[in-house]
Amino acid sequence: MREVGVKAERFALNEVRRGLIFSPSGEVLELERGRKEALVLDREAFDKHLAELAVEEGVELWLRTRCVDVRDTKKPTILLTGRKKGEVGTRVLAGADGPTSLVARKSGMMGRRRFIRCVQAEVKTEVEPDTVEVYLGGPSIGLFGWVVPAGEVARIGMGTLRGDPGEGLRSLLKSLSPRLRGEPKKLSFGLIPYDPPRHLVKDSVLLVGDAACQVKPLTGGGIYLGLSCALKASEALSHSLEREDPASLKLYSKEVRRTFGREFMLGRKLRELMSVLSDGELDALVKCLNEPRLREEILKKADFDHHSSLLEVILSNLPLLLTSLGPGALTRMALKGMIGLDLRGI
Ligand SMILES: Cc1cc2nc3c(=O)[nH]c(=O)nc-3n(C[C@H](O)[C@H](O)[C@H](O)COP(=O)(O)OP(=O)(O)OC[C@H]3O[C@@H](n4cnc5c(N)ncnc54)[C@H](O)[C@@H]3O)c2cc1C
Structure with a gap:
């Protein structure tokens, strides 16, 4: 926002400082640097503000x-x-x-x-106001589920490249049910271009x-x-x-x-990597990234808006990760062009 000169703070419902990434079996990778990483916006008010700024500059709406x-x-x-x-x-x-x-x-x-199909609901939920939760694998089939604190409610959603995101959301809501404090409201569907x-x-x-x-x-x-x-x-x-x-x-x-x-x-390489891994391999990946040395490296290099640094950490620790993920993942990653295998001479 600073980069484009837009003051977004007054449209912030929450400030995000911490991320929790859950593997399909519940292994958790906690990422926190003790600083503000992102804002959760009141999107309607923010979009209206942008439109007003445009009109002030002479745009005819x-x-x-x-x-x-x-x-x-x-x-x-x-x-x-x-x-x-x-x-x-x-x-x-x-x-x-x-x-x-x-x-x-x-x-x-x-x-x-192609499109990532998304469905999201707003639900009163017991959440940490500064923490975003991400759920990998399981019913999300190739993408992820999320819980984002947004003022009085949490935005709980699911995005998939294949299959029905509604099914994934129902399953995520079921697993979160002990923390839910109300009925899902403001159900919205959307597409993310891929x-x-x-x-x-x-x-x-x-x-x-x-x-x-x-x-x-x-x-x-x-x-x-x-x-x-x-x-x-x-x-x-x-x-x-x-x-x-x-x-x-x-x-x-x-x-x-x-x-x-x-x-x-x-x-895109990182996304492809996630989509070729089975639930068991995602568990192994999260477990491996949780090793103190790797976690430190991620916290040092990774950036909320620029994810390439995360892939760089993964690639620079490939031997360790491949040992954890096993030969099946190696083959699928190579077939997807994720990692180079020189087959000449075989
Ligand atoms: C469920 C969900 C959750 C998301 N959460 C996040 C998030 O947490 N953080 C984040 O950064 N991004 C998030 N995104 C993505 C984000 O919403 C989009 O990247 C962003 O809205 C794109 O803005 P845009 O202006 O390009 O397109 P849009 O927001 O889609 O706006 C396009 C506008 O064009 C108008 N329009 C379309 N067709 C026509 C037409 N023929 N004539 C006239 N007007 C037309 C539409 O009415 C709309 O007003 C999320 C997306 C979804 C689906």
Whole structure:
């Protein structure tokens, strides 16, 4: 937030200082550095604040209006319906329209995108107000469940690449039932985009935020990355408009790749690693990361918003981890291209 110049503290419901990562059998990795790591936001109030800031800067906001078509990526024209109707011609078009982005689809930048299906409920729960809990494996099938303190309630959710996240959430709520102090409310479903598009810019159209898959591959968190990339997009858009040069929008792709390319790539590797491990192997992984030396290393290097450092810790301790995980995991990781195996000469 500091990076993009947004004061988010007043929208914070909680401050996160500690993370607990639970393996399928209940082995716990506790991560805490005695400092504030993240904020849990009142998202509605925060989004409203961002919209107000935009209006103060001269943005015209058309509420209750949807874009239903995009024609021509060189001189984009959008077709609107709702309170504001009709065609609007634009010099440049930024698609910030979420994971299933119409702008991405209509301008041929959607690619073959997969989605993490998420379901979340708000429940009065006995939680530490500064602690986020993450549940690996089990019913989450390839991703994770979470318990995040949010003021009076906790946000309890589940995300999966395959299968029904609702089933996973029911099972997580059941396992948490001794700590629940009310009925689940505000049930919400959502999609987190998983596969980044090959291109962020086509002619005079660019994508940003979830529309461009700018989310942390490990956790699906997109607020930090989306805002940071939006800043880069706005610089490229201003540049392009001032110089009447749509080609300079490409600077945005370049900047995003330069700043986050490695982070996206390593984050995806880490996610792939988690998804090839069985419940037993996830238990072994958490147990191994709990070794005092490794835990120290993680606490020293890992960063809430940049997960590549966590993969670096894992890779630099690969022999130890592979001994714990066993040969089955080694083979599956190699087949997924997680680790290089030179098969020449075999
Ligand atoms: C259950 C769940 C929990 C999450 N928790 C976290 C978290 O704890 N931390 C975190 O960092 N991230 C989290 N995320 C991800 C985060 O919500 C997204 O990364 C973020 O909201 C992306 O912002 P965005 O503006 O790009 O897209 P969105 O928030 O999806 O906003 C897109 C906007 O475009 C509008 N729109 C869409 N189509 C059209 C159209 N055709 N015409 C006009 N308007 C349109 C939509 O109405 C919406 O207002 C979570 C996601 C889910 C699903």
